[in-house]
Amino acid sequence: MAIPRFWREIPSRYNLIGTECGNCGKRYFPPRIICPECHRKSVGKMKDVKFQGKGEVVTYSIIHHAPKAYEMQVPYIIAIIEFEEGVRATGQIIDCEPEDVEVGMRVEPAFRKIGEDGKSGVIYYGYKFKPA
Amino acid sequence: MREVAVIGIGETRFGELWDKSFREIGIEAGLFAIQDSKTKGEEIDALYIGNMSAGRFIDQEHIAPLVADYVGLAGANLPATRIEGAGASGGLALSQAYMAVASEVHDIVVVGGAEKMTDVSEVYAQEILASTADQEWESVFGATFAGLHAMIARRHMHEYGTTKKQLAMVAVKNHKNAALNPNAQYRRELSLETVLKAPMVAEPLGLFDCAPLSDGAAALVLCPLDRAKEYTDNPVRIASCGQAGDYMALHDRKDICTMDATVVAAKKAFKYAGITPKDVDLAEVHDNYTISEILAIEDIGFFNKGDGGKATEDGQTALNSEISVNPSGGLKARGQPVGATGVAQAVEVVRQLRGEAGERQVKNARYGLTHNVGGTGASVIVHIFDGGV
Ligand SMILES: [Zn+2]
Numbered sequence: 001m002a003i004p005r006f007w008r009e010i011p012s013r014y015n016l017i018g019t020e021c022g023n024c025g026k027r028y029f030p031p032r033i034i035c036p037e038c039h040r041k042s043v044g045k046m047k048d049v050k051f052q053g054k055g056e057v058v059t060y061s062i063i064h065h066a067p068k069a070y071e072m073q074v075p076y077i078i079a080i081i082e083f084e085e086g087v088r089a090t091g092q093i094i095d096c097e098p099e100d101v102e103v104g105m106r107v108e109p110a111f112r113k114i115g116e117d118g119k120s121g122v123i124y125y126g127y128k129f130k131p132a
Numbered sequence: 133m134r135e136v137a138v139i140g141i142g143e144t145r146f147g148e149l150w151d152k153s154f155r156e157i158g159i160e161a162g163l164f165a166i167q168d169s170k171t172k173g174e175e176i177d178a179l180y181i182g183n184m185s186a187g188r189f190i191d192q193e194h195i196a197p198l199v200a201d202y203v204g205l206a207g208a209n210l211p212a213t214r215i216e217g218a219g220a221s222g223g224l225a226l227s228q229a230y231m232a233v234a235s236e237v238h239d240i241v242v243v244g245g246a247e248k249m250t251d252v253s254e255v256y257a258q259e260i261l262a263s264t265a266d267q268e269w270e271s272v273f274g275a276t277f278a279g280l281h282a283m284i285a286r287r288h289m290h291e292y293g294t295t296k297k298q299l300a301m302v303a304v305k306n307h308k309n310a311a312l313n314p315n316a317q318y319r320r321e322l323s324l325e326t327v328l329k330a331p332m333v334a335e336p337l338g339l340f341d342c343a344p345l346s347d348g349a350a351a352l353v354l355c356p357l358d359r360a361k362e363y364t365d366n367p368v369r370i371a372s373c374g375q376a377g378d379y380m381a382l383h384d385r386k387d388i389c390t391m392d393a394t395v396v397a398a399k400k401a402f403k404y405a406g407i408t409p410k411d412v413d414l415a416e417v418h419d420n421y422t423i424s425e426i427l428a429i430e431d432i433g434f435f436n437k438g439d440g441g442k443a444t445e446d447g448q449t450a451l452n453s454e455i456s457v458n459p460s461g462g463l464k465a466r467g468q469p470v471g472a473t474g475v476a477q478a479v480e481v482v483r484q485l486r487g488e489a490g491e492r493q494v495k496n497a498r499y500g501l502t503h504n505v506g507g508t509g510a511s512v513i514v515h516i517f518d519g520g521v
């Protein structure tokens with residue numbers, strides 16, 4: 001992945017910055033430029049907002065066959081997490097054995113390395129989740 | 133709007149076609165369809181071709197004029213357009229062609245679908261498939277395409293008690309059908325035990341829960357229904373087409389276990405065709421993973437939500453049962469050259485409605501349906517075909 005492409009999303013990937021619609025108050029993570037509820041009325045009114053990212057596992061999978069950037073990590077757990085703040089995000093679950101993960105499990109965010117561009121390439125950091 | 137008919141079908145064999153290039157398979161399918169339709173090259177008004185990612189698979193963009201050129205129609209300055217909608221590219225190409233004929237812009241149109249996936253490594257090909265999900269918010273965190281479907285499967289198991297055995301039964305059935313299809317990638321049956329014991333790809337999905345990577349192409353020739361008999365004794369009418377979209381990322385969908393785009397696309401298609409799911413005799417649905425077929429048969433309306441696994445296990449989707457689902461073998465066993473899928477599905481349905489499907493013929497088939505999905509469900513297109521014309 002090109003470095004600027006990752007860099008642009010760093011506030012969200014490092015600090016769970018999403019957006020809140022200035023028109024209806026609905027919050028979004030990942031961030032959105034337009035509120036899908038308010039459409040035009042939300043243009044220019046989306047504000048940055050930080051999420052806590054605590055929540056529970058909606059569903060998960062244990063990945064055994066991964067792309068190059070993640071093959072050192074297999075088997076790893078990928079999950080959809082529903083934050084207490086009402087939004088959902090996809091991320092890995094760490095500090096948890098694959099056989100221990102379950103739907104409904106409580107998790108909280110953790111800042112970790114999420115991938116790398118080859119052995120000597122850039123290392124990418126961002127959120128994962130761990131049992132809470 | 134005028135009525136539109138399919139008057140010609142063609143497809144290559146699906147599989148690892150190492151001896152054939154992209155343009156060769158595109159030409160092969162196109163020529164088969166044109167010959168089958170008995171149209172003359174100079175009668176063709178336009179070409180639409182569904183293709184997902186030739187730029188990454190074979191480093192070649194701009195593939196529509198390439199295929200038109202090598203079919204021998206560049207001299208006629210044939211307009212040729214490529215349509216991209218991830219796994220739904222082929223179905224979307226068909227709908228564009230259908231609308232062009234229905235709206236009287238064109239009369240005779242060729243629709244192709246083609247993908248050449250095995251020139252790149254398997255790992256790279258999987259990354260290309262994953263790029264049809266949201267790269268920034270799914271793939272970047274290690275969510276593979278199989279992994280996203282595995283999360284749908286896990287949630288479906290959690291909510292409805294769907295079992296790994298029921299998932300496996302989709303693969304067993306589709307391999308059984310493909311064994312009767314001379315153009316299928318896997319012409320062998322698969323035992324339930326083999327599917328269940330296969331190495332895991334993304335739990336709960338194992339190797340045989342996933343459709344393969346394939347090379348292949350398919351093509352159709354369309355014309356106005358009132359002119360179809362000039363070309364064939366056996367025209368098949370396109371009764372309707374319904375397309376719908378949804379949030380790009382799986383985590384943003386209203387319900388992980390329901391593909392809303394399928395629900396909406398199918399509703400539109402049934403309404404326009406004036407029939408209900410009960411009237412459909414056979415369906416080619418997008419079984420890129422076994423769980424996908426279970427979602428499809430629920431969301432199209434053949435079975436209630438949550439009953440898809442059990443219906444499959446009970447044999448209600450087998451050949452010549454309640455509803456024959458994926459008589460061709462589906463993506464799972466016929467093969468999955470991504471951009472060709474939607475067109476190949478239509479080829480199979482037309483063949484069935486003409487009564488030319490040989491050993492896998494669905495008996496007394498009048499209505500057939502195709503269901504083609506892009507990404508994890510952000511694009512869905514459904515077509516209904518009527519053989520009773
Ligand atoms: Zn709003």
